[in-house]
Amino acid sequence: MKLSKILLVFILLSISSYTLFTFSQNVQVSYETSFANLIEEEVVDRQLMLVGLADPDSVQWDSSLQELSFYLTDGEYSIPVVYNKPISTVMDLDEVEIMVEGYYREGVFNANKLQTRCPSKYDAK
Secondary structure (H helix, E strand, C coil): HHHHHHHHHHHHHHHHHHHHHHHHHHHCCCCCCCCCHHHHHHHCCEEEEEEEEEEEHCCCCEECCEEEEEEEEEECCEEEEEECCCCCCCCCCCEEEEEEEEECCCCEEEEEEEECCCCCCCCCC
């Protein structure tokens, strides 16, 4: 009877360990970085997050490719961003803070997540 309890505990621990390991492999952590750091150090092969403003003259939407492209700027540096996922509406990116997550490769930030922030919505009164 004691051997069966030990075996049961071992099996449960093995299953729990395997499950935990499997789920931890699917977790992506984004590292926030500055534009200067990204350009000067060419940070690659790492999920990154950038926050900045879109250059309104650079925004292009290609409906056939479902591709949104624009330049994201922090006021000093500009980085081309490409977002290849469907969007529900064409966004007005004028004077809106944008957060993108993705990978920087060959001078282009390939975003897999794009989020806008409305500055007036959270201003203190």
